[in-house]
Amino acid sequence: MPSSSDTPLLQRLEHLSAPELRRLLAEHLTRRKLGLTWERDAIAHDRALNADVVLPRLVPEWSQRPEGCSQHANLVIEGDNFDALRLLRATHAGKIRVIYIDPPYNTGNRDWVYNDAYVGANDRWRHSQWLEFLYQRLSLARDLLTSDGVILVSINDENRARLELLMDEVFPGRRVGSFVWRSRTGGNDAKGAFFSDNHEHVLVYANSGFRFTGDEKSYSIYKHEEGGRVFYLSDLTKAHDYRERPNTYYPIHDPLTGIWYPCNPGRV
Incomplete structure (x- = not known):
């Protein structure tokens, strides 16, 4: 005979006493992890993209091959980045040393599309959709990196904190640091606060074998x-x-x- 723990929770609730309900709630709250959470179960999971595998089509007139070369390593893929990443994971898993991405910044200015629709500033699930959108793509990108591979991601001030927590989720223990990129010259009055916001950020995460190299100090x-x-x-x-x-x-x-x-x- 199944125990009470095997009974679906919703069926058990009406039979629980007040102390039992309090204990159950306390257990639920204390089981929550510290970190980033978003409404993954309340939004579509890119069904349109996950429904079918999209295969690439070679365009001969756009292709260039050096004379006497049967094949070379250069490849340009034009299309949805989710489809491209899934294709690359099948052919280049563990083979890519450097990935640089410039994702949508989730500013609310119709700067990106989720499930074939623009996400605006007043969308209730805007931040969750953005996090889910990036989570799926970053998870694929992670599998492409070599043991000494590195991924660099550009982001603005507004969404750096969210992206950094998401990167910690996808690349646990692999944070290297960040660069501050001066993206403009000349000051501007950000949000009327006499604060010049002339920079963006590049977050750097890497596998254990990664090292920055360069010339020895002279x-x-x-x-x-x-x-x-x-x-x-x-x-x-x-x-x-x-x-x-x-x-x-x-x-x-x-x-x-x-x-x-x-x-x-x-x-x-």
């Missing part, structure tokens, strides 16, 4: 050494004139000689 530019430290002498001025930076335009006084050294009007 000390050839340092001409002086003192106390075990190397340094070089440099001009202390900046490329602004006295009209642009009047508060930093002033002569230098030598306290030993009493001499005042005037400034270059073109520098501060």
